[in-house]
Amino acid sequence: MNKTVFIPGVVSLLIASVCMSQTNPSATSDISAIKLGVIQSLTGAAEEDGRTIVRAVQLAADEINARGDVRVSLLIEDDATQPKNSVTSFNKLRVAG
Numbered sequence: 001m002n003k004t005v006f007i008p009g010v011v012s013l014l015i016a017s018v019c020m021s022q023t024n025p026s027a028t029s030d031i032s033a034i035k036l037g038v039i040q041s042l043t044g045a046a047e048e049d050g051r052t053i054v055r056a057v058q059l060a061a062d063e064i065n066a067r068g069d070v071r072v073s074l075l076i077e078d079d080a081t082q083p084k085n086s087v088t089s090f091n092k093l094r095v096a097g
Helices: 003-023 025-029 047-067 083-096
Strands: 033-040 071-078
Touching: 033 047, 033 083, 047 071, 071 083
Parallel strands: 033 071
Antiparallel strands: none
């Protein structure tokens, strides 16, 4: 996996999750339910790397959910390997959060 694709993917996940928790007051009051936003390239030139990252994030969420103490749900958006689409995807996640 290409590090230049992986690192922005992780960063986008962290930024989206932090911003969503800051804009949604119930996210801090109910620690048993966590929504994580994931913006990745599911189509376009970086599709293969984006899908790999989404599978890894889904696997992590499944493992956390299997423990039963916290429920993680993923909100996944496709940026189509276009930087301008990331802003649109982020705004969708912020509203959905």
